[in-house]
Amino acid sequence: MEKWFKAYRHMKIRNKLSILIALIVIAAFSFTFVVQQYAFSIYDSQLHAKSSQVLNLSSSAIESELHQIEQLSFSIVADVRLQKLLRALRSSESDYDSLNLRKEIVDVLLSYSGSEPHLFSIQLIDSHGEELSAGNLVPIDSGKQARIMQRAGEAGGGTVWIFPDDKDPALISARDIRSYTNTNFDLLYLGTLIIRIDLDSIVRKLAVGEGELYVLSGSDIVYPRKPSFDPTRIQDRLTSRTGYFTESVAGETLFISHSRSALTGWTYLNLTPYNQIFERVLFIKKLVVIVFVAIFAAVILWGIRFSRSLTRPIEDLIGRMKLAEKGNFAEANLIEGDNAPVAMDEIGLLQRTFRLMVERINTLIHENYANQLLIKETEFKALQAQINPHFLYNTLESINWIAKMNKQTQISQMVEALGLLLRNSVSIKEPIVSLAEEIEIVQSYLTIQKFRFEERLAFSLEIPERYGNLPIPKLTLQPLLENAIQYALEPSIGVCTITVRSYETENSLNLTVEDDGPGMPADTLARLRSGTLQTNGKGIGLLNIDERIKISFGDGYGVQVESRPGYGTRVTVRIPNRKEG
Numbered sequence: 001m002e003k004w005f006k007a008y009r010h011m012k013i014r015n016k017l018s019i020l021i022a023l024i025v026i027a028a029f030s031f032t033f034v035v036q037q038y039a040f041s042i043y044d045s046q047l048h049a050k051s052s053q054v055l056n057l058s059s060s061a062i063e064s065e066l067h068q069i070e071q072l073s074f075s076i077v078a079d080v081r082l083q084k085l086l087r088a089l090r091s092s093e094s095d096y097d098s099l100n101l102r103k104e105i106v107d108v109l110l111s112y113s114g115s116e117p118h119l120f121s122i123q124l125i126d127s128h129g130e131e132l133s134a135g136n137l138v139p140i141d142s143g144k145q146a147r148i149m150q151r152a153g154e155a156g157g158g159t160v161w162i163f164p165d166d167k168d169p170a171l172i173s174a175r176d177i178r179s180y181t182n183t184n185f186d187l188l189y190l191g192t193l194i195i196r197i198d199l200d201s202i203v204r205k206l207a208v209g210e211g212e213l214y215v216l217s218g219s220d221i222v223y224p225r226k227p228s229f230d231p232t233r234i235q236d237r238l239t240s241r242t243g244y245f246t247e248s249v250a251g252e253t254l255f256i257s258h259s260r261s262a263l264t265g266w267t268y269l270n271l272t273p274y275n276q277i278f279e280r281v282l283f284i285k286k287l288v289v290i291v292f293v294a295i296f297a298a299v300i301l302w303g304i305r306f307s308r309s310l311t312r313p314i315e316d317l318i319g320r321m322k323l324a325e326k327g328n329f330a331e332a333n334l335i336e337g338d339n340a341p342v343a344m345d346e347i348g349l350l351q352r353t354f355r356l357m358v359e360r361i362n363t364l365i366h367e368n369y370a371n372q373l374l375i376k377e378t379e380f381k382a383l384q385a386q387i388n389p390h391f392l393y394n395t396l397e398s399i400n401w402i403a404k405m406n407k408q409t410q411i412s413q414m415v416e417a418l419g420l421l422l423r424n425s426v427s428i429k430e431p432i433v434s435l436a437e438e439i440e441i442v443q444s445y446l447t448i449q450k451f452r453f454e455e456r457l458a459f460s461l462e463i464p465e466r467y468g469n470l471p472i473p474k475l476t477l478q479p480l481l482e483n484a485i486q487y488a489l490e491p492s493i494g495v496c497t498i499t500v501r502s503y504e505t506e507n508s509l510n511l512t513v514e515d516d517g518p519g520m521p522a523d524t525l526a527r528l529r530s531g532t533l534q535t536n537g538k539g540i541g542l543l544n545i546d547e548r549i550k551i552s553f554g555d556g557y558g559v560q561v562e563s564r565p566g567y568g569t570r571v572t573v574r575i576p577n578r579k580e581g
Contacts, residue, residue, distance in 0.1 A: 021303030488517025
């Protein structure tokens with residue numbers, strides 16, 4: 001036994017799964033087969049009792065429907081209006097009055113004829129022998145009518161049943177109509193009520209189960225009208241109220257269950273071919289066995305395919321790992337069969353994750369190699385690029401020296417301011433500077449613009465020195481001042497006032513650049529705030545400044561623009577009001 005367990009342990013997962021699935025299916029099949037045989041044995045023993053119960057259900061439903069019709073006949077007989085009309089008709093001596101009374105009686109009968117779906121007609125024979133009807137009328141011959149009235153009279157106001165015959169398929173419920181006032185009967189005969197019932201429709205609707213239903217009243221057959229079996233031959237076996245037995249008829253065994261009604265005293269029979277019942281049971285048994293064998297074969301095949309689908313990705317993953325172990329990451333990521341879609345189960349996710357890892361490692365190797373080359377190239381270009389700014393600075397210094405030698409003060413100041421601006425613009429070593437350094441850049445820029453616009457530019461700087469150490473992204477205020485000159489000063493011919501001031505709130509320092517230029521329309525301002533406005537400038541835009549402030553200090557800070565046509569523009573820069581790390 002230990003040898004078998006050891007061999008099982010070292011089997012491939014695919015074979016283990018196939019054996020396990022086969023054992024589970026065999027165990028389930030065996031258990032189900034035993035339970036099935038036991039269930040069929042119980043079924044065989046209870047089949048007769050269930051057939052009897054089904055007959056009881058059918059008979060109870062039919063009896064209930066007949067009882068409702070009997071209650072309907074009582075309601076018609078006790079109808080106050082009908083009683084009044086029949087008494088008036090009995091005492092009427094005028095043919096005209098009798099005709100009107102009979103029309104009203106027919107209206108009453110019509111109001112009741114639609115209350116039950118299984119009625120052929122409601123007929124009434126009045127005290128003068130005239131027949132009044134509502135519904136599907138079938139004339140009743142005088143002989144049968146006399147028998148109905150005789151039996152109804154003998155019943156003393158109770159219900160009598162007249163069974164279907166060859167001429168009339170209806171089951172007839174009849175009773176006398178006696179006069180009464182305030183529930184006191186005076187036994188005055190007013191007529192006979194005849195209700196014709198569609199017994200076939202009642203049986204079709206209410207009878208349940210298989211087999212042929214018979215309804216007997218003593219030795220008389222109530223249903224069906226044309227029986228295929230003579231029930232009088234089993235009359236002596238219908239002594240008990242309910243029961244079942246078998247009877248051989250013309251070489252065929254019939255299973256007969258019977259039940260006697262407590263309401264009408266009728267006997268209900270259900271005749272089912274005995275062989276038909278057990279042929280179906282045997283067929284079901286064979287069908288179950290065939291189905292289970294088919295399921296067993298299908299599950300085994302499915303189990304083998306499932307185990308293969310489960311282990312194939314693992315084997316593929318092992319192959320990839322071996323290639324990666326040898327350092328061949330490219331082939332590990334491009335192994336044969338990669339065009340097949342990967343399942344998103346645990347193994348598929350593991351395989352996908354491994355492939356992404358190998359692909360990422362391979363990419364990082366190539367990127368690292370490429371980055372090393374790029375770093376070398378960048379270092380070379382950086383060393384080469386340092387030559388150009390130094391040459392420009394030396395040239396500006398030479399121009400400044402010549403201007404001072406020739407006592408050209410304005411040229412000297414402009415060259416010095418331009419040199420400072422260039423050094424701050426070209427240098428990228430420190431993207432964050434102090435506010436004092438940013439103000440120095442602004443003043444250098446203004447020095448140049450003052451020489452350009454002279455008295456047309458009125459500039460005011462109102463920032464206290466105590467804020468000089470606060471950090472701010474380089475080139476924040478200078479581009480705003482440049483925008484104010486471009487869009488407020490240049491289009492005008494008069495003096496333009498530009499003011500840079502500050503005010504402090506609880507958590508921030510707000511720096512504003514205001515001008516009294518033409519301002520911006522509302523739609524232009526909206527497009528500027530959303531970033532959809534295309535400008536002609538080539539400098540640093542407002543969105544660039546806003547993004548750099550947010551990256552440096554967080555989303556709580558940034559740039560806000562306010563403008564109205566004819567009232568100028570104000571740009572507010574919000575930065576932290578304390579120096580933090």
